[in-house]
Amino acid sequence: MNDSRSFNWQGWSVFGALLLLWECASRFNPDLQLYLPPVSQILGTLARLIVSGQIVTHLAITFTRFLEGYFLAAVIAVILGAVLGYFRFAHSLFETVIEFLRPMPSVAIIPVAVLLLGIGDSMIVAVTVYASLWPVLINTIDGVRHTERTLIDTGRTFGLSRRRLLWQVVLPAASPYIVTGLRVSLSIALILVTTGEMVAGSRGLGFFILDQERSMNSGNMYAGIILVAGLGYLLNRLFLLCEERAMKWRHGMIAREAV
Amino acid sequence: MRESRFNGVLFLIGLLLVWELVAQAELINPLIVPPLSRILRIFAELFWSGHIPLQILASMKRALLGYFLAAAVFIPLGISMGLSQTVYRLFEVVVEMLRPVPPPVMIPVALLFFGLEDEMKIFVIFFSCAWPILLNALDGARNVDRVLLNTARTFGLPQRKIIWNVILPASSPQIMTGLKVSLPIMLILVVISEMVGSTDGIGYFILDSQRRFRIAQMYAGMFALAILGYTLNQVFSLLYKLVMPWHVALMRLRDGS
Amino acid sequence: MPILEVQNLSKTYRQMGGETTLAIGDISCKVEPGEFVSFVGPSGCGKTTLLMSIAGLIAPSTGKIIVHGKEVSGPPANLILVFQEFNKSLFAWRSVLGNVRFGLEARGNHSRESANKARSLIELVGLKGFENHYPWELSGGMQQRVAIARALAYEPELLLMDEPFGSLDALTRLELEDTLLKLWEELGTTILFITHDIEEAIYLSDRIWLLSRRPSQIVEELAIDFARPRDQITTRAEARFMGIRNRIYQRINSEGAP
Numbered sequence: 001m002n003d004s005r006s007f008n009w010q011g012w013s014v015f016g017a018l019l020l021l022w023e024c025a026s027r028f029n030p031d032l033q034l035y036l037p038p039v040s041q042i043l044g045t046l047a048r049l050i051v052s053g054q055i056v057t058h059l060a061i062t063f064t065r066f067l068e069g070y071f072l073a074a075v076i077a078v079i080l081g082a083v084l085g086y087f088r089f090a091h092s093l094f095e096t097v098i099e100f101l102r103p104m105p106s107v108a109i110i111p112v113a114v115l116l117l118g119i120g121d122s123m124i125v126a127v128t129v130y131a132s133l134w135p136v137l138i139n140t141i142d143g144v145r146h147t148e149r150t151l152i153d154t155g156r157t158f159g160l161s162r163r164r165l166l167w168q169v170v171l172p173a174a175s176p177y178i179v180t181g182l183r184v185s186l187s188i189a190l191i192l193v194t195t196g197e198m199v200a201g202s203r204g205l206g207f208f209i210l211d212q213e214r215s216m217n218s219g220n221m222y223a224g225i226i227l228v229a230g231l232g233y234l235l236n237r238l239f240l241l242c243e244e245r246a247m248k249w250r251h252g253m254i255a256r257e258a259v
Numbered sequence: 260m261r262e263s264r265f266n267g268v269l270f271l272i273g274l275l276l277v278w279e280l281v282a283q284a285e286l287i288n289p290l291i292v293p294p295l296s297r298i299l300r301i302f303a304e305l306f307w308s309g310h311i312p313l314q315i316l317a318s319m320k321r322a323l324l325g326y327f328l329a330a331a332v333f334i335p336l337g338i339s340m341g342l343s344q345t346v347y348r349l350f351e352v353v354v355e356m357l358r359p360v361p362p363p364v365m366i367p368v369a370l371l372f373f374g375l376e377d378e379m380k381i382f383v384i385f386f387s388c389a390w391p392i393l394l395n396a397l398d399g400a401r402n403v404d405r406v407l408l409n410t411a412r413t414f415g416l417p418q419r420k421i422i423w424n425v426i427l428p429a430s431s432p433q434i435m436t437g438l439k440v441s442l443p444i445m446l447i448l449v450v451i452s453e454m455v456g457s458t459d460g461i462g463y464f465i466l467d468s469q470r471r472f473r474i475a476q477m478y479a480g481m482f483a484l485a486i487l488g489y490t491l492n493q494v495f496s497l498l499y500k501l502v503m504p505w506h507v508a509l510m511r512l513r514d515g516s
Numbered sequence: 517m518p519i520l521e522v523q524n525l526s527k528t529y530r531q532m533g534g535e536t537t538l539a540i541g542d543i544s545c546k547v548e549p550g551e552f553v554s555f556v557g558p559s560g561c562g563k564t565t566l567l568m569s570i571a572g573l574i575a576p577s578t579g580k581i582i583v584h585g586k587e588v589s590g591p592p593a594n595l596i597l598v599f600q601e602f603n604k605s606l607f608a609w610r611s612v613l614g615n616v617r618f619g620l621e622a623r624g625n626h627s628r629e630s631a632n633k634a635r636s637l638i639e640l641v642g643l644k645g646f647e648n649h650y651p652w653e654l655s656g657g658m659q660q661r662v663a664i665a666r667a668l669a670y671e672p673e674l675l676l677m678d679e680p681f682g683s684l685d686a687l688t689r690l691e692l693e694d695t696l697l698k699l700w701e702e703l704g705t706t707i708l709f710i711t712h713d714i715e716e717a718i719y720l721s722d723r724i725w726l727l728s729r730r731p732s733q734i735v736e737e738l739a740i741d742f743a744r745p746r747d748q749i750t751t752r753a754e755a756r757f758m759g760i761r762n763r764i765y766q767r768i769n770s771e772g773a774p
Contacts (some may be wrong), residue, residue, distance in 0.1 A: 010345070011352035018353065035371050091268075096267030097274065103488030104445040108462075108481045110454070111469035115291050187361070191447070199454050199466065199492045206364065210455065213367035221371070225364050232359035352534065381656040406604040409573050414622035414670060423617075428609045505609045505650055 037219045046223035055208065059227060062193055062205040065121060066235075069128025070189040074182060077133045081140025082166060091141065098137075106131035106188075107195055114200050124196035124204070132189040138180035143177025144170055163167070176250055179243055186239055190232055205231075269498075291385040293475040298512025302479035311464070311483045321377050322449040326441065333389050334434055337396025347397075354393065362387030362448055366455050366476050380452040380460075385450045388441040395437025399430030435499060443497055446488055461501065463489070517585060519674055519706050520547040520570065524633050525579035526731075527565050528767040539565045541731035543579075547708060549673070552700055554709040554717040557727030558768055563710045566732070570708070571597040572597060583674065600679040602659040606651040612638060612662050613647040619669030637665040640702075641695055657688035663693065666701060677709045681716070690748050697746065714764050719751060726767055736767055 019039050026038040037045075049055035084091045109130050110123075117123040149169050155169040171178075197206025205228050212220040275295055281287060282294035305311045340347040365386050366379075373379035401427050411425040453462030461484055468477035500507050527540040539562040547553050557563050568574045568644055570581055572591040581588040596619075599605045607615055616634040620626075627694040635646060638647055643654075651659050660680055667675055681689045693716060700707055711717050717724050726736040738760065742751050751757065 008348050008351055010348045010349070013351040015348050015356060077427050092264075092266040094267070095271040096264070096271045100271060100485070101493060103443075104481060104485035105443065105450050105488060107447050107450050107454070108465055111466050111477055112481070115469060115474065190361045191363055194361050195454075198363060198366065199451070209364050210367050213371055218371060221367055224482050225360060225368065227365050229356075229360040232361055236359060395663050398602075404604045406601050407607070409568075409597070410599065410605045412573060412591045413571050413595065413676075414619060415591055415593050416622055425607070428607070431609070503609070509608060510649065511650055 011147070034216070035185060035218055041206040042219055042222045042226070043245050049220065049223055050199055053228040055224065055227060058203060058205045058208045058224075061203050061233070062197065062228075063231065064166065065124050065128065065204065066189055069125045069193060070132055070185065071164075072125070073129040073185060073189065074136055076113050076129070077181070077185075078140050078171075078178060079095045079134035081137045081178075082144055082171060082174075084137075085141040085144025086166065086170065091145075100139075102134060106134070106192065110196060110199050113196075119200045123194060124201060128192040131192045132185035135184035135188065136178065139177045139181030139184075143174025145190075146177070147173040175247065179247060183239060185245075186235060187232070190228075190235065194228060198201075290472070290474060293478065297428065298475050298478040298482065301475045301485070302482050305476070305479055306483070311480070312501075313479075314459060314461045314464045315483060316394075318449050318453060318462065321380040321446050321452075321460070322384055324377075325381040325449075326388055326445045329385045329392055330438060331395040332385075334396045334437075336500065337393045337401040337423070337434075337437075338430070340393075341397040341400025341402075341430070342422075342426065358390050360453075360499040362444070363451050363455075366452050369452070370456050375456050375458060379456060380449055384445050384448050384451045388446050391440040391444065392434075392437040395433045395440070399433030399437075400426055412477055431503060435503065435506075439495060439499075442490065442491055444482075446491065450484070466489045518546040518628065519549045519584055520545075520708065521580075521582040522546075523580040523582070525566070525576050525581065525626060526567060527569060527574070528563070529579045538731035540569075540576075540732060541733040543732070544735055545725060545734060547706060548673070549706055550704055551692065551722050551742075552697075552707045552709065552720055553723045553725070554711060554721040554747050555725050555727055556711060556714055556717045556768075558729055559712050561727050561729050562732040563712075563727060564678055566727075567597065567676050567710055571676055572594060573597070576733040579644075593714070594673040595629065595676065596667040596670050596674075597678065598663050598667050598680050599662075600682045602656065602663050602680075602683075603652070605663055606666075607661060608652055610652070611650055612643060613649050615651060615662050616665045620665045622670060629675055634665075634669055637669050638662075640668075640699060641665045655688075657684050657692055660684065660692060664692075664696065664699070668703060668705065671705075673706060675705050675707045677707065680709075682711070682713075683757070694748065696720070697744075701745065714761050714768075715752065715757075716761055718757060718764075719748070726763070726764060738764070 018063050022036065023038045023040060026033050026036050080206055084094055085250035088191070100155075106127070110127050113123045113127045113130075117126055150164065151169055152175055155165045160168065194206035198210045201207040209224040209228070212218070212224060230231075264363045276291070279295045282289060282292050302311070336350070340350055362383065365383050369379040369382045373382065387459035407425060407429060408421065411421045416424065449460065450462035450465075457463040461480060465477055465480040465484070468474070468480055522543055522545050525540055525543045526538065526564050529537045529539055543566065555563055556564065565574070565738070570583075570588070571765070572581075572588045572595075575589075579746045583592045607618065610618065613631070616637055617630060620630040620634060620694055632752045635647060638644060641664055643658060643661055643665070644657065646654065651662050664680070681692050684692065696707075697720060699705075709717070709720060724740060725734045726738070727733070728735050740760070742757070744755065747767060
């Protein structure tokens with residue numbers, strides 16, 4: 001564990017060896033090439049698609065849909081979660097509805113969304129919002145309900161109004177839960193955007209990847225996948241970075257407790 | 260507690276009633292929002308005629324195959340990565356490279372190799388369940404307490420027995436977490452892969468109903484899917500209680516105090 | 517032949533950044549079969565390192581450890597170590613009976629008689645009636661009793677104990693000391709005990725080795741010859757008891773200042 005921060009040359013060699021194996025297998029086997037073009041060729045294709053701008057439009061569309069869906073879901077879920085977590089009566093009303101809706105895989109909502117909103121951006125964003133809502137909502141409710149009673153009472157003795165109590169005490173105290181929900185939703189949102197684009201889209205990376213498969217342009221397809229993976233990776237990194245900034249107080253606290 | 264449950268059920272029934280009335284009065288396009296009673300009737304018909312159960316059976320066969328295959332491969336791999344720094348370092352980069360790929364975009368790849376066959380869906384589910392199962396098993400094995408391991412070692416247990424009798428049970432709660440998290444992922448991916456490339460299965464059934472504009476039938480399919488999701492969860496909890504009664508009791512004790 | 521012989525043992529740790537710390541300086545000692553011997557030293561003096569080396573769980577930097585005539589290179593077959601952290605050393609997924617049977621299973625004994633043997637040990641440590649409880653349902657003192665029963669079920673010739681009562685409350689501690697002495701007298705197991713509680717060491721042991729601070733060394737050996745069976749009130753009330761206690765205390769303190 002002590003050298004886990006050093007460069008993992010074993011891991012990179014295995015990765016490199018696999019890529020090399022792929023490259024050779026594909027080069028010397030024309031049958032395979034149709035399904036699995038050489039890595040070098042895929043990277044070349046990716047570069048070409050980026051330079052020509054062809055894939056950049058798809059990427060931009062996917063990214064925009066993702067941002068809209070994810071942030072809309074986050075805002076709605078945190079507000080709704082805070083209300084449901086704070087007011088027992090509201091929670092008692094919606095508890096059963098939530099339990100009823102949650103077990104259904106969110107992608108099943110896509111056909112309904114197509115009916116209501118047709119094919120296009122709003123449908124994909126709506127589906128993304130619906131799916132990424134749940135983790136944040138459930139976690140926010142949990143977090144707010146688990147807020148220490150003493151903390152709320154302390155806020156009360158300082159004469160905070162209900163609204164300020166919610167903003168300045170309850171939500172910060174629940175933030176570790178909320179962040180967990182937000183992290184889970186991040187990958188869910190990306191899954192839903194790409195799925196929406198595949199099932200009922202005419203633009204975006206999900207559409208592009210499936211479309212290239214159907215026209216047997218496997219090189220383009222793999223290039224698209226690399227790009228989506230890159231997007232997923234960057235989003236995750238960005239999230240961790242923001243989390244570290246925002247949750248500094250908590251990391252300090254945990255480090256202290258661990259000692 | 261009981262009273263809040265009552266409120267909730269009442270509220271849900273109220274909402275469903277509003278749906279029924281709005282649809283009956285045709286306040287919203289009845290083609291898009293059919294009355295609940297009709298959806299339930301169609302669900303019952305399709306259920307007893309065996310149409311929906313057949314679709315679910317087709318989906319579950321693929322889903323569970325992919326799921327168990329992922330468990331069979333990635334639990335042992337995760338445990339070895341958790342126990343051995345060497346194994347961890349060998350696989351780390353490959354895992355980190357593949358993990359950010361959103362699972363649905365593997366569907367086209369699977370289509371390319373397997374066509375519309377079952378193997379296509381099985382592969383996609385295998386791929387998407389891999390990460391939660393792997394990372395939880397890895398974490399579980401890595402975090403087995405040193406004192407526990409040293410205890411087993413002073414009793415002279417050979418490494419193989421320590422893995423079976425100590426590390427596996429000690430990390431089993433986290434392994435189960437990985438399996439539990441993967442369950443909804445499995446369901447989502449089987450539905451998506453059936454929507455994108457299939458000729459049967461519950462995902463195909465729902466999308467196909469929509470495309471043929473049999474809207475009540477589409478809702479009936481979604482209803483069946485919700486029941487399926489709920490049932491899977493319940494079955495998992497039941498198995499959990501059967502396999503690890505000690506952990507259920509331990510958690511109850513912790514929550515209580 | 518001594519059951520345990522430690523010859524010129526030393527242990528150096530490499531820390532992050534390449535610095536090295538000497539945890540154990542140079543320790544040599546012998547334990548005869550059937551003895552109850554204790555190491556006493558200030559906290560952080562490398563007692564645990566010493567015990568882990570004897571148990572074959574960490575390799576010494578220099579020197580030799582010989583258990584029953586064989587040099588230790590891994591956990592020896594006839595030795596068990598009982599840890600202070602009973603909440604971590606017990607198997608949460610096994611009942612009390614299952615935990616104690618683990619000691620027998622480790623010897624390859626899965627028979628029905630092994631269950632009976634486990635039951636009798638559970639009774640011996642005073643946990644009759646708790647066979648089917650999980651360890652985490654019990655109090656700390658009871659959990660450590662389970663750990664002791666499990667260790668004894670293995671029938672070790674040498675039992676190592678690393679501050680086994682260190683995290684128990686005072687009253688439970690006295691009870692467990694007596695249980696341990698009773699078991700030791702009945703079963704004749706050799707016990708090597710580590711503690712930072714001076715009185716506990718005097719009360720339990722035949723001999724005591726005083727350890728210095730890091731790098732730890734044996735600074736004195738004391739023979740304790742109070743009559744057995746000992747008693748929490750009368751033994752501790754003897755005038756010599758306080759005398760020995762004070763001497764050890766002064767010795768550790770004078771060694772102490774680094």
